[in-house]
Amino acid sequence: MSQPRYSTVPAHVAIIMDGNGRWANGRGLPRTMGHRKGVEAVREAVRTAGESGVKYLTLFAFSSENWRRPESEVSDLMGLLKSFVRRDLETLHRENVRVKVIGDRANLRSDVLPLLLEAEERTRANTAITLVIAFNYGARDEIARAMRSIAGDVAAGVLHPADITPERISARLDTAGIPDPDLIIRTSGEERLSNFLLWQAAYAELMFIPDFWPDFSRQTFLAALENYASRERRFGGLSERPLAVGS
Numbered sequence: 141m142s143q144p145r146y147s148t149v150p151a152h153v154a155i156i157m158d159g160n161g162r163w164a165n166g167r168g169l170p171r172t173m174g175h176r177k178g179v180e181a182v183r184e185a186v187r188t189a190g191e192s193g194v195k196y197l198t199l200f201a202f203s204s205e206n207w208r209r210p211e212s213e214v215s216d217l218m219g220l221l222k223s224f225v226r227r228d229l230e231t232l233h234r235e236n237v238r239v240k241v242i243g244d245r246a247n248l249r250s251d252v253l254p255l256l257l258e259a260e261e262r263t264r265a266n267t268a269i270t271l272v273i274a275f276n277y278g279a280r281d282e283i284a285r286a287m288r289s290i291a292g293d294v295a296a297g298v299l300h301p302a303d304i305t306p307e308r309i310s311a312r313l314d315t316a317g318i319p320d321p322d323l324i325i326r327t328s329g330e331e332r333l334s335n336f337l338l339w340q341a342a343y344a345e346l347m348f349i350p351d352f353w354p355d356f357s358r359q360t361f362l363a364a365l366e367n368y369a370s371r372e373r374r375f376g377g378l379s380e381r382p383l384a385v386g387s
């Protein structure tokens with residue numbers, strides 16, 4: 141298969157995978173079938189990102205607000221994540237994909253956390269692309285945890301308030317060491333960030349795509365990358381110029 145490379149490939153693409161339920165409803169299927177089909181779209185997105193030269197792909201798999209869904213749907217989503225890690229970890233590893241998980245790890249179910257840790261550990265040294273799975277993730281929660289950590293250092297006298305800079309805040313977030321997303325895509329036609337990467341989205345290009353997530357194909361992804369390449373980014377200045385840190 142040819143490897144399309146656009147003149148300006150985003151280093152980091154983050155996706156809000158929305159519309160699984162509506163995809164299923166429209167076909168008279170249970171919502172869970174939408175999530176199942178969504179996992180296939182995840183596989184294709186990881187492959188397409190890697191082939192296109194994207195270095196980081198962040199997927200919003202489960203938000204800290206998703207616990208409010210019915211118990212059966214929550215347990216279905218947990219099951220799908222677990223089976224994705226169990227079934228796909230070796231393939232991801234073979235394809236040189238590094239897995240990183242962001243989100244609150246405290247109080248995660250004992251059948252989920254070890255799998256996520258194993259995926260991170262097994263793929264730690266891989267270099268082709270980093271797949272960032274946002275799980276039990278909420279941006280305000282992430283920022284609050286970072287602030288608590290900084291406040292702890294200030295209280296202990298090891299950090300002066302004057303030294304709290306945007307770079308130091310970035311370094312305390314779950315995404316420390318990961319460049320800010322260049323492109324954030326949301327599927328299903330909704331036009332919101334829904335508590336996703338709020339700090340990191342400062343200069344991201346936003347793209348809202350009408351397709352439901354299970355229909356997000358290789359072609360849709362490539363069209364999004366082409367659209368991105370045609371955009372001019374200014375970072376608050378007058379010409380396109382990537383910022384040095386976390387741009």
Ligand code: FPP
Nearest residue numbers: 157158159160161162178179201220221224
């Ligand atoms: C949004 O659709 C989607 C989710 C809440 C979960 C996304 C999860 C997956 C695609 C599967 C597991 C993920 C990985 C990384 C293996 P929705 O249910 O909110 O759809 P709706 O808005 O149409 O109801």
